[in-house]
Amino acid sequence: MSLKFDFTNETNQKVGDSVFKPLFERFTKVLSKKISEILKKKNGKISLIIVDDKKIHKINKEYRNVDKPTDVISFEYMEDRSAVYGGSEVVVGDIFISLDTAKRQAEEHHHSLQKELGILFVHGLLHVIGFDHNDDKEEKQMEKWAKKVLE
Numbered sequence: 001m002s003l004k005f006d007f008t009n010e011t012n013q014k015v016g017d018s019v020f021k022p023l024f025e026r027f028t029k030v031l032s033k034k035i036s037e038i039l040k041k042k043n044g045k046i047s048l049i050i051v052d053d054k055k056i057h058k059i060n061k062e063y064r065n066v067d068k069p070t071d072v073i074s075f076e077y078m079e080d081r082s083a084v085y086g087g088s089e090v091v092v093g094d095i096f097i098s099l100d101t102a103k104r105q106a107e108e109h110h111h112s113l114q115k116e117l118g119i120l121f122v123h124g125l126l127h128v129i130g131f132d133h134n135d136d137k138e139e140k141q142m143e144k145w146a147k148k149v150l151e
Contacts (some may be wrong), residue, residue: 003028003035003092006047011099015050018125019114020121027125027149038078038129044092045130048121053100072120074127093128097121122149 007017028035038044049060053069053130060066060073075094097120106116123129133139
């Protein structure tokens with residue numbers, strides 16, 4: 001059982017996967033038990049797509065009925081059994097991050113774009129493997145795992 005990371009940058013701005021690969025490796029180590037439960041001895045893949053505000057706005061409106069851009073949107077495919085299988089590999093989820101919004105938020109929080117992208121990526125990863133923040137208890141749990149991965 002292994003979990004693979006696929007990276008695509010759909011913007012014309014230079015962002016590589018070097019920000020995300022170490023976090024993905026740490027994430028898979030820290031949450032290996034949860035990932036094993038989800039994959040059930042299959043190989044999996046999570047895709048990260050970097051987009052601009054225009055694209056994430058369109059996705060947000062179409063799938064969440066929210067008519068504005070956002071920072072990160074995750075699609076989890078394992079929970080509702082809609083997972084896509086390609087041979088022995090299952091698509092666990094897709095994460096879209098808006099580079100435009102990430103830049104604004106990094107500035108607002110007075111930290112680097114790299115740090116902001118890392119925070120958004122880990123947040124998306126947690127959603128993809130089944131975590132949510134619908135109430136205070138869920139939010140605290142998500143924050144706890146995010147902190148473990150990011151430290």
